[in-house]
Amino acid sequence: MIAGNVFSLDTFFSELIRTYPIFLEAAWLTVRISVAAVIIGTVIGMFIALVKLSNPFLKVIADIYITIIRGTPLIVQIFIFYFGLTNIVQLSPFWAVSLALAIHNSAYIAEIFRGSIQSIEKGQMEAGRSLGMTKNLTMRRIILPQAMRRAVPPLGNQFIIALKDSSLAAFVGVAELFRRAQGIAAGTFNTMETYMIVAVYYLVLVMILTWIVNKIEHRMAASDR
Amino acid sequence: MSEMIRVEKLNKSFGDLHVLKDIDLEVYENEVVCLIGASGSGKSTLLRCLNFLEVKDDGKVIFAGDTIELKTHNINEVRQKVGMVFQHFNLFPHKTVLQNVTEAPIMVRKIDRKQAEEDGKKLLDKVGLGDKYNVYPGKLSGGQKQRVAIARALAMKPDIMLFDEPTSALDPELVGEVLETMKQLAREGMTMIVVTHEMGFAREVADRTVYMHDGRIVETGDSKDFFANPKEKRTQEFLSKVL
Ligand SMILES: Nc1ncnc2c1ncn2[C@@H]1O[C@H](COP(=O)(O)OP(=O)(O)O)[C@@H](O)[C@H]1O
Numbered sequence: 001m002i003a004g005n006v007f008s009l010d011t012f013f014s015e016l017i018r019t020y021p022i023f024l025e026a027a028w029l030t031v032r033i034s035v036a037a038v039i040i041g042t043v044i045g046m047f048i049a050l051v052k053l054s055n056p057f058l059k060v061i062a063d064i065y066i067t068i069i070r071g072t073p074l075i076v077q078i079f080i081f082y083f084g085l086t087n088i089v090q091l092s093p094f095w096a097v098s099l100a101l102a103i104h105n106s107a108y109i110a111e112i113f114r115g116s117i118q119s120i121e122k123g124q125m126e127a128g129r130s131l132g133m134t135k136n137l138t139m140r141r142i143i144l145p146q147a148m149r150r151a152v153p154p155l156g157n158q159f160i161i162a163l164k165d166s167s168l169a170a171f172v173g174v175a176e177l178f179r180r181a182q183g184i185a186a187g188t189f190n191t192m193e194t195y196m197i198v199a200v201y202y203l204v205l206v207m208i209l210t211w212i213v214n215k216i217e218h219r220m221a222a223s224d225r
Numbered sequence: 226m227s228e229m230i231r232v233e234k235l236n237k238s239f240g241d242l243h244v245l246k247d248i249d250l251e252v253y254e255n256e257v258v259c260l261i262g263a264s265g266s267g268k269s270t271l272l273r274c275l276n277f278l279e280v281k282d283d284g285k286v287i288f289a290g291d292t293i294e295l296k297t298h299n300i301n302e303v304r305q306k307v308g309m310v311f312q313h314f315n316l317f318p319h320k321t322v323l324q325n326v327t328e329a330p331i332m333v334r335k336i337d338r339k340q341a342e343e344d345g346k347k348l349l350d351k352v353g354l355g356d357k358y359n360v361y362p363g364k365l366s367g368g369q370k371q372r373v374a375i376a377r378a379l380a381m382k383p384d385i386m387l388f389d390e391p392t393s394a395l396d397p398e399l400v401g402e403v404l405e406t407m408k409q410l411a412r413e414g415m416t417m418i419v420v421t422h423e424m425g426f427a428r429e430v431a432d433r434t435v436y437m438h439d440g441r442i443v444e445t446g447d448s449k450d451f452f453a454n455p456k457e458k459r460t461q462e463f464l465s466k467v468l
């Protein structure tokens with residue numbers, strides 16, 4: 001047992017090769033959970049941001065939502081969705097986890113969008129309105145496209161956090177990367193090597209995501225100049 | 226000459242600050258009126274009350290005989306007829322020059338895109354930017370930006386144009402090209418209200434000049450007269466400082 005905790009480079013590489021079919025499949029599941037969470041979280045987040053900016057009463061409701069979501073641990077939210085909500089509605093473990101992660105991220109994403117919308121100069125709304133555009137039309141055509149651009153870097157950050165946080169799905173038995181690592185480590189006693197291997201998988205996924213975000217950022221900036 | 230816009234006993238406060246005090250003003254069709262006065266005297270606020278970017282507290286704003294109220298009028302329709310040019314241009318940075326000009330005609334007036342682009346290009350040619358259709362505003366000089374902003378406002382075919390210090394944010398060498406564009410508009414008969422510190426422009430182009438001080442209109446006069454023989458003491462003091 002103690003010997004199993006000593007890191008061996010040989011074991012690391014042999015385990016890396018031996019486990020890759022398992023980990024690749026698990027990585028794919030991690031990606032699917034993260035993508036689902038991020039897409040749904042972004043849609044909800046945008047909705048919350050717009051609600052928050054629309055009128056004082058709705059702002060209070062949006063603030064309550066954000067406070068509750070940000071004020072409670074993600075793992076608790078996952079357990080509520082997995083053990084609680086599945087009693088009420090038919091929900092696969094995959095969707096319970098993905099939705100919990102989506103809701104969790106939506107609160108942070110809402111604040112990102114709110115910030116980026118409010119960072120657009122007041123003159124932009126006035127210019128739109130002075131041309132006879134309605135508030136909604138100006139929001140949609142003038143403010144949001146610019147705000148989206150400013151939101152990309154912080155959104156990218158949030159997506160990276162979401163990707164890493166998806167590892168918490170392990171605690172409700174969804175066979176994503178971290179869950180698989182736990183299983184392999186327990187079976188082989190190659191604890192150190194196995195967790196190093198799974199760390200590499202996460203690192204690679206994060207690097208790919210970073211690369212994608214940078215590409216998008218670049219493409220959007222191009223039309224500024 | 227028929228009356229284009231008339232303001233009666235207009236008042237506006239921001240909290241405790243009474244910014245516009247019993248403003249009376251009328252502007253006739255094809256007329257150019259310059260609004261001058263020290264910074265903080267309420268010129269911008271008056272201009273913005275005309276297209277309801279600021280909402281007056283009381284008094285009347287009358288367009289072509291029609292008293293405009295937020296309750297009874299669709300303000301978006303009113304604004305289509307009132308072009309505005311801002312000190313800081315407020316161009317849409319994510320749209321090309323041509324898209325800046327065609328945005329409102331297409332989205333608001335529901336003009337066919339082809340037609341809007343054709344009209345937009347004509348307007349850009351007119352303000353001397355025929356070679357900049359597909360450039361983003363970030364690439365333009367201040368003077369060019371302001372001329373795009375003028376074209377953008379004109380694209381809605383407004384009945385009147387409001388200019389709020391259109392040259393104040395420009396490097397001195399770029400002021401002339403914008404004033405020239407405005408002069409051309411004036412010659413074509415556009416009704417214009419221009420807040421400006423360019424006294425030469427007021428004297429030369431404006432039919433009438435209005436001097437504001439501390440939220441009140443102190444003096445209004447035929448521009449030639451106004452600058453040659455200002456009647457009010459405060460006007461004289463102001464002019465002696467700026468001329
Ligand atoms: N939105 C606002 N809120 C509070 N005070 C304002 C606002 N807009 C203008 N003011 C104040 O009203 C006064 C007149 O401003 P303004 O109309 O911009 O003057 P001018 O254009 O002649 O320089 C100033 O004291 C200014 O600080």
Ligand SMILES: [Mg+2]
Nearest residue numbers: 268269270390
């Ligand atoms: Mg001003």
